[in-house]
Amino acid sequence: MKKKPSFSHMGWMLTPVALIALVAGCSKENSAPVPEAKAQPKISAITTATFGRDSKDEGERLFGKECAFCHVGTSTGSFMLNRRLPDDQKGNADLNKRSDLEADYVKAVARNGLVNMPAFSKIEISDEDLDKIANYLARKKP
Amino acid sequence: MTSILPRGVSDASFNQALSEFRAIVGNSAVLNSDEDRQSYIDPYAMGDGKDHDSSAIIAPASTEEVQAIVRAANKYKVALWPVSRGKNLGYGTASPAEAGNVILDLSRMDKILDVNEKYAHCLLEPGVGFYDLFYHLQEKKLPLWMSVPGNSWGSVIGNALDRGIGYTPYGDHCEQICGMEVVMPDGEVIRTGMGAMANSTTWQNYKYGYGPSWDQMFMQSNFGIVTKAGVWLQPEPEMTAKVDLAFAKFEDAEWAIDILADLRRRDVIQHNIVFGTPVRAASTMSQRADWYEGEGAIPDSVCEEMMKKLGLGWWNARISLHGHEGVVKANADIIRKALEPKMGKELEFQFWAKGEPMEKAAQGVPTTMGLNCVNWYGGRGGHLGFSPVLSADGKIAFDYAKKVKSLYQEVGQDYYASFTIGRRHINNVGLILYDRDDETTLNRAKKLIDMLLKEAASRGFAEYRSHISYMDAIGDTYDYGNHALRRLNNKVKAALDPNNIIAPGRNGIGSRK
Numbered sequence A: 001m002k003k004k005p006s007f008s009h010m011g012w013m014l015t016p017v018a019l020i021a022l023v024a025g026c027s028k029e030n031s032a033p034v035p036e037a038k039a040q041p042k043i044s045a046i047t048t049a050t051f052g053r054d055s056k057d058e059g060e061r062l063f064g065k066e067c068a069f070c071h072v073g074t075s076t077g078s079f080m081l082n083r084r085l086p087d088d089q090k091g092n093a094d095l096n097k098r099s100d101l102e103a104d105y106v107k108a109v110a111r112n113g114l115v116n117m118p119a120f121s122k123i124e125i126s127d128e129d130l131d132k133i134a135n136y137l138a139r140k141k142p
Numbered sequence B: 001m002t003s004i005l006p007r008g009v010s011d012a013s014f015n016q017a018l019s020e021f022r023a024i025v026g027n028s029a030v031l032n033s034d035e036d037r038q039s040y041i042d043p044y045a046m047g048d049g050k051d052h053d054s055s056a057i058i059a060p061a062s063t064e065e066v067q068a069i070v071r072a073a074n075k076y077k078v079a080l081w082p083v084s085r086g087k088n089l090g091y092g093t094a095s096p097a098e099a100g101n102v103i104l105d106l107s108r109m110d111k112i113l114d115v116n117e118k119y120a121h122c123l124l125e126p127g128v129g130f131y132d133l134f135y136h137l138q139e140k141k142l143p144l145w146m147s148v149p150g151n152s153w154g155s156v157i158g159n160a161l162d163r164g165i166g167y168t169p170y171g172d173h174c175e176q177i178c179g180m181e182v183v184m185p186d187g188e189v190i191r192t193g194m195g196a197m198a199n200s201t202t203w204q205n206y207k208y209g210y211g212p213s214w215d216q217m218f219m220q221s222n223f224g225i226v227t228k229a230g231v232w233l234q235p236e237p238e239m240t241a242k243v244d245l246a247f248a249k250f251e252d253a254e255w256a257i258d259i260l261a262d263l264r265r266r267d268v269i270q271h272n273i274v275f276g277t278p279v280r281a282a283s284t285m286s287q288r289a290d291w292y293e294g295e296g297a298i299p300d301s302v303c304e305e306m307m308k309k310l311g312l313g314w315w316n317a318r319i320s321l322h323g324h325e326g327v328v329k330a331n332a333d334i335i336r337k338a339l340e341p342k343m344g345k346e347l348e349f350q351f352w353a354k355g356e357p358m359e360k361a362a363q364g365v366p367t368t369m370g371l372n373c374v375n376w377y378g379g380r381g382g383h384l385g386f387s388p389v390l391s392a393d394g395k396i397a398f399d400y401a402k403k404v405k406s407l408y409q410e411v412g413q414d415y416y417a418s419f420t421i422g423r424r425h426i427n428n429v430g431l432i433l434y435d436r437d438d439e440t441t442l443n444r445a446k447k448l449i450d451m452l453l454k455e456a457a458s459r460g461f462a463e464y465r466s467h468i469s470y471m472d473a474i475g476d477t478y479d480y481g482n483h484a485l486r487r488l489n490n491k492v493k494a495a496l497d498p499n500n501i502i503a504p505g506r507n508g509i510g511s512r513k
């Protein structure tokens, strides 16, 4: 029997966060309505598209193939999560840099989807590969 | 425990079919639990998406497995809905048009079989994603570029089969397909074009073959399952240039489209041009509530504020130029001469020359940034694409834009459009954004799409592509000769697929009501 994932600890992500009214800080290049300093650090679209693909760490490689294009750099996942992060954590939405992710939580979100993130089927990511991705994201960061 | 059965199939017979499927692909490649089927429900569905639920998912790893599945499906009369990667977001994602189909997920067939640098072509399986091909080209340092759609999460082949669009040269994706391998509804495998010769050396070099050319027959259709296809790539140019254009006034659409379409027709501009509204641009980087929290459609005055802050115009386009240095520079001058007097300012092109950092190049790089738009209204967002084809004419497009904007206003929806300009046509890609859990936004979207269908049809415009919930409705608008084309399609369907086991209802073909 599979354990049903619990969403109780996802509370902070699901609550609509007060919207940032500070649109004024936008320049043409970085027009996210998040104050400049609090936006995600800019990396090139090519880096986002190929992150982790040739990594020696299998977990990172799989994260690169399945997740990074949305969750690293200037892309949808990081962008949406950055909006939800509390003020003092803004700019740190990339999943590979987060130090608060637990493996079970990563797996539950991948399988069920969350808000605007679609669910991943077992064909797209096998349970085995998802374990590796989840462990990679939950690893102790230096 | 499957709670939904394929149409006309008994529980017992479906269970037998599932055991045969399992024998073909292995247990782990057949899914039918509620949880697993849920992972294939359209994440952008208008509501819970259960009206397009599948009865199971089967994921073959080879052409031979696809053949065996098709034969078993015929035996039990189980309909299959093939998807390549199934990321058709805005058009139904992986869900079938007819509830109860078994989704045939081809994403495990993900081999890049060949890339030829000299001829700039490749041979792919359907599971190869835009990111996979992009990485392959980077890793092997191949000087070949690709065109990518606004959401690049999907499959190179799947996107081309739905006649998807990109915004650099080679952006008419269906035109880049050269040679296919197809499993027919009776399980036989054919190869189209030059591939019809067993030892052909030119399968990806010449499209048409001998006699009728069948490739188009497998696009937006249900006459076969494509298991391989050749795709033409763009040889890396010597130079590129890019420039963002912001047209200040709504009325500018009329002259701007005429100029851009003429430049496009003459191949000064070699790609489909996105010509989009401020909400289109703003929705990829902000939420509606950042700008406006009132009821009804966002007022023009707020759009103008948004334009000022984001450096946008009422219409926004990115133009890129590709080729040898002399040609790119000459084309940049032609564009300057055509637009600067009208726009009243100098255009600032950003040039890239071979050898310089790739970030500056006008290369197609896969991205999913566009998916941010579903967060416009907040909540669990979704959208529906409604995209009629217009002639590439400024007045026609502008008149239509005015009317459509007023319809959006009438229902209280923020106007979102791109007039994607081709050589002789425009794909008026319109997205109707909603919050899946908010009845008001859903009802508004449904009401609006009905209005748009009628409005477009009354002007002689029909859709280039369709969401699974509107396949028959859009098919109905193709009504010449009492739907003579649909009758032809249905005759072909009945001849090739008498059991209607491949994607019944796809684009209104073989629909069962």
Ligand SMILES: Cc1cc2nc3c(=O)[nH]c(=O)nc-3n(C[C@H](O)[C@H](O)[C@H](O)COP(=O)(O)OP(=O)(O)OC[C@H]3O[C@@H](n4cnc5c(N)ncnc54)[C@H](O)[C@@H]3O)c2cc1C
Binding pocket: B082, B083, B084, B085, B086, B087, B088, B089, B090, B093, B094, B106, B126, B148, B149, B150, B151, B152, B153, B154, B155, B156, B157, B158, B159, B160, B161, B162, B163, B164, B165, B166, B221, B224, B225, B226, B227, B370, B371, B372, B373, B503, B506
């Ligand atoms: C914000 C946003 C922006 C978008 N921008 C664009 C854009 O710029 N251009 C664009 O084209 N699309 C765009 N899309 C739509 C869509 O996401 C892409 O077209 C995507 O590539 C389609 O998914 P896919 O490639 O996985 O195709 P699939 O979902 O695999 O295929 C699409 C359909 O083709 C048929 N099919 C697929 N494979 C086969 C096969 N092997 N044999 C027979 N039939 C088959 C099936 O009917 C299937 O449902 C956008 C979507 C969003 C949400």
